[in-house]
Amino acid sequence: MNEQRVDTVSTYYKLPQKVDRISNFLMWMSICISLIVLYLNKLGPVKEMINILYVIVTILYFLASNTNELYLLRKAENKRTTHLLSNGLGVSLDDEFTNRYYNNELPPSIYRLGMNVFENTFFTSSISKKMLYSESIKILMYVIIWFLLLLNRKTPLETIAVVSQTLLGTTLITHGVRIFMLYIESKSLFERFRNVFLNYFSNSFDGNVKVLESQILDLCVKYEVLKGALGVLLSEKIFNEMNKKLTSEWENIKRNIGAIS
Numbered sequence: 001m002n003e004q005r006v007d008t009v010s011t012y013y014k015l016p017q018k019v020d021r022i023s024n025f026l027m028w029m030s031i032c033i034s035l036i037v038l039y040l041n042k043l044g045p046v047k048e049m050i051n052i053l054y055v056i057v058t059i060l061y062f063l064a065s066n067t068n069e070l071y072l073l074r075k076a077e078n079k080r081t082t083h084l085l086s087n088g089l090g091v092s093l094d095d096e097f098t099n100r101y102y103n104n105e106l107p108p109s110i111y112r113l114g115m116n117v118f119e120n121t122f123f124t125s126s127i128s129k130k131m132l133y134s135e136s137i138k139i140l141m142y143v144i145i146w147f148l149l150l151l152n153r154k155t156p157l158e159t160i161a162v163v164s165q166t167l168l169g170t171t172l173i174t175h176g177v178r179i180f181m182l183y184i185e186s187k188s189l190f191e192r193f194r195n196v197f198l199n200y201f202s203n204s205f206d207g208n209v210k211v212l213e214s215q216i217l218d219l220c221v222k223y224e225v226l227k228g229a230l231g232v233l234l235s236e237k238i239f240n241e242m243n244k245k246l247t248s249e250w251e252n253i254k255r256n257i258g259a260i261s
Contacts, residue, residue: 026061088113114216118193201258
C-alpha cells in the first residue's frame, strides 16, 4: 500500500495563493502611499508622481483581488468538488489523483462521499479557526490605531479619512468576517455530520435509508455552497502545520462514532 500523500488537485491552488499574496501586498502598498501623499503638499511634482503610482497600485489591487475571488479560486474549488465526487462515488469524472487526502475506508457510495465532506468540515473549521486568530489581531491593531488617531485632536482630518477608508473600504474587515462565518458555519456542519454518522454507524440503526442519504447529500451541498459563497482561501501554511495533528484527531473522531474499531 502506498502511504505517500498525493494530491494533484492542490496544484490548482498554487496560482490563487500567489495572487492572494500579491493582492495583500498591493493593498498595504496603497495604504502606505495614500498616507505618504498627505505629507507631500509642498512637493508638487513628487506628489503628482506618487498620486499616479497610487492610482496604478489601486487598479492592480482591484484586478488581482477580484480575479482571484471571481475566477481563479472558483476554478480551483470546482476541481476539488469534481474530484470529491469522483472519490466518493467511485467514478472517473476527472484525471486527478489523491492518496491519503480523504481518510475514510468506506466503499464508493453516498456514505463515503458524506464522510469525505464530514472530514472536510473538520479540517476547514480547525484551519479557519486558527486563521481567525491572526486576522483578528491584525484588525484589532488597525482599529486601535484608528481610535487613537480619533482621540488625538492634532491628527489631521485627512489622515483620519485615509485610515477610515482603509478600514471600511478595503477587504480588511470583510475578509475577517468571511473567515469568521466560514469557521462558524463549517463547525455547525461538522456537528450535524457527526450526529448523522453517529446514527448511521450505530448498531441499532433501523431508520429510513433514503432519509439518511438525503440528509447526507443536503449537508454536502450546504458545505460546497458555503465555500463558494464566502470565497475564503485556506492557509496552506497552517494546513501543513496542523495536518498531522488534525489527521490524528480525525482518526479519533471516526473511532468515537463507530466508523472504525
